[in-house]
Amino acid sequence: MAGELLVEHRGSVLWLTLNRPERHNAINGAMTAALVEALGEASTDKSVRAIILTGAGERTFCSGADLKDQSSMFASAGGSNPIGNVLRAIQACSKLVIARLNGSALAGGLGLVAACDLAYAADHAKFGLPEVRVGVFPMMIATRLTRQIPERRFREMAYLGDTIGTGEAERYGLINRAVPAAELDTLIQSVLDKLMLGAPGAISAGKQALSEMQDMPQAERLAFAERMIATLGGSTEAREGRAAFAEKRKPGWVLSGDEV
Structure with a gap:
C-alpha cells in the first residue's frame, strides 16, 4: 500500500519513516518489501551519505509484525522471512543506517533497532519481546539480540515477554543514547554533522x-x-x-x- 513507508531525501540523508501510526507502525509484507527496495537503492546511490530509520507519530517506533498479516509475515514462498530480509538489507547496505526511535520498539521492531548501525531514542521508549504471548518466539530477533543483551536477560525478556526502558537499553548498548523527545532531533542532527566529517x-x-x-x-x-x-x-x-x-x-x- 502506497505511503506505508515514507521515503524522503533531505540533502545527503535518506529518511525512511514507517508510516502506519494507527497500527503502531506494525510491519506488513508491503512495508518489508519497500524497506528492502529502499535500502538496496540507497546502497548504490552516491548522493546518500546516511539513512535515518524512524516511525510516524510519537508513541511507537515499531510494534513488530502485523498479526493481521501473519500469513505473509512468518514465511514466504521462497522460504525466507520478510523481517529477516530487512535485517539482511540493513546489514548489506553500504551506508550507515541510524535508528531514530520516536517511541517504543517491540518484537520485530526491536530487531530493526538491533540491526541498525547506530540508535538514538526518546527517553519514554520501551523495548520488549512479547512474541510468546501470541504463540510465537523472537527467532529472527534473537539472531541479533543475543550479541547485544546479556544471555540471561535476553532469555528472561523472550520467555516472559518483559520490556525494558531506555536506561537499561543504553547500558546494554542496544541504543547509543536516550534524550527527552523534544531533544531527539537535535541529537540526530549532531550525529549527522559529525558523520559528514568522515570519509x-x-x-x-x-x-x-x-x-x-x-x-x-x-x-x-x-x-x-x-x-x-x-x-x-x-x-x-x-x-x-x-x-x-x-x-x-x-x-x-x-x-x-x-x-x-
Whole structure:
C-alpha cells in the first residue's frame, strides 16, 4: 500500500519513516518489501551519505509484525522471512543506517533497532519481546539480540515477554543514547554533522569489515584487517585526507557534502 513507508531525501540523508501510526507502525509484507527496495537503492546511490530509520507519530517506533498479516509475515514462498530480509538489507547496505526511535520498539521492531548501525531514542521508549504471548518466539530477533543483551536477560525478556526502558537499553548498548523527545532531533542532527566529517568510503568499508570480522578467529581477523587497511591506505580518499591534514584544510568530502 502506497505511503506505508515514507521515503524522503533531505540533502545527503535518506529518511525512511514507517508510516502506519494507527497500527503502531506494525510491519506488513508491503512495508518489508519497500524497506528492502529502499535500502538496496540507497546502497548504490552516491548522493546518500546516511539513512535515518524512524516511525510516524510519537508513541511507537515499531510494534513488530502485523498479526493481521501473519500469513505473509512468518514465511514466504521462497522460504525466507520478510523481517529477516530487512535485517539482511540493513546489514548489506553500504551506508550507515541510524535508528531514530520516536517511541517504543517491540518484537520485530526491536530487531530493526538491533540491526541498525547506530540508535538514538526518546527517553519514554520501551523495548520488549512479547512474541510468546501470541504463540510465537523472537527467532529472527534473537539472531541479533543475543550479541547485544546479556544471555540471561535476553532469555528472561523472550520467555516472559518483559520490556525494558531506555536506561537499561543504553547500558546494554542496544541504543547509543536516550534524550527527552523534544531533544531527539537535535541529537540526530549532531550525529549527522559529525558523520559528514568522515570519509564516506572509509565508513562504508568499516561497516563491511566489522560485519565480516565478527565471527572470524582472532588470527584470521587480524590478517583480514591488515588487508583492509592496506587497501584503504592507498585509496583516493586516504590520499586526500593526508593532504588535507598536511595543508591544514578540510578534506574534499566535507567541502562537497550536502546540508543534512
